[in-house]
Amino acid sequence: MELEKLLGEHVQERLATAERFAALTGAGVSAESGVATFRDPNGLWAQFRPEELASMQGFLANPERVWQWYQYRRHVIESVRPNPAHFALAQLETLVPDWTLITQNVDRLHHRAGSRRVLELHGNLEENHCSRCGTPYRQEIDADAPAPPRCPACGGLIRPSVVWFGEMLPADVLADAERAAHRAEVFFVIGTSAEVYPAAALPLMAWERGATLIEINPTATHLSTIVHAAIRQPAGVAMPALVELIAALRQR
Numbered sequence: 001m002e003l004e005k006l007l008g009e010h011v012q013e014r015l016a017t018a019e020r021f022a023a024l025t026g027a028g029v030s031a032e033s034g035v036a037t038f039r040d041p042n043g044l045w046a047q048f049r050p051e052e053l054a055s056m057q058g059f060l061a062n063p064e065r066v067w068q069w070y071q072y073r074r075h076v077i078e079s080v081r082p083n084p085a086h087f088a089l090a091q092l093e094t095l096v097p098d099w100t101l102i103t104q105n106v107d108r109l110h111h112r113a114g115s116r117r118v119l120e121l122h123g124n125l126e127e128n129h130c131s132r133c134g135t136p137y138r139q140e141i142d143a144d145a146p147a148p149p150r151c152p153a154c155g156g157l158i159r160p161s162v163v164w165f166g167e168m169l170p171a172d173v174l175a176d177a178e179r180a181a182h183r184a185e186v187f188f189v190i191g192t193s194a195e196v197y198p199a200a201a202l203p204l205m206a207w208e209r210g211a212t213l214i215e216i217n218p219t220a221t222h223l224s225t226i227v228h229a230a231i232r233q234p235a236g237v238a239m240p241a242l243v244e245l246i247a248a249l250r251q252r
């Protein structure tokens, strides 16, 4: 009852009848899996300088340091599991006719939880490519190697296939994400501070076109003033309850 009261009649009506749904997720969705967020008080950017570790400049200045940081992040991801928020989103995909999950996360926990249609705006930690010629690097990565391998094609340094600060997002993925935001009737913003563009523009695009915007985040963001409903709970708690309600509303 608490959730239904919080959402209100109008939002529940849209959850019951809308055809086109989309979601933008951020690091907060993986927090309950034990993966550090970026901007929370104990987040990754509280301990490290993003420009030193998540930029081409930082990589070229000290390839070993950046490579080792991503080896550490890969090790963290291998040791964690999707949490109920990831599984709830995978279930939601089966409940609605038109679903797009847009994520800023590079941990692939949405995939491991069973989500099929996932747009990775910022790449992922599993893939690597040559920083010079761009050739994908598909050889086995030595988890303990302190330095990046060299590209077999040109000898350039191999880098993780994540989008670094100052870099363009994959154009095709961004175009698909913008299309989904333009079409969405319901748009969930889950576990993101919504501070990094162009990802943060997506909820605004949906809202401007009349989508019902629902924020799931224990703390407010600058989107909070325009959302139609805000669930101030951890995603691992809120998402299973929200998906259960949506299933019930759509069966009536």
Ligand code: APR
Residues within 6 Å of the ligand: 025, 026, 027, 028, 029, 031, 032, 037, 038, 039, 040, 043, 050, 104, 105, 122, 190, 191, 192, 193, 194, 195, 196, 216, 217, 218, 219, 221, 233, 234, 235, 236
């Ligand atoms: N459930 C839901 N939300 C949570 C939880 C949780 N359990 N724990 C924290 N949050 C929220 C925080 O309140 C914050 O608003 O998740 C958000 C995390 O924000 P950031 O750390 O800024 O992460 P994100 O929004 O994903 O960052 C976007 O910035 O550094 C770059 O490329 C990186 O993809 C990342 C991008």
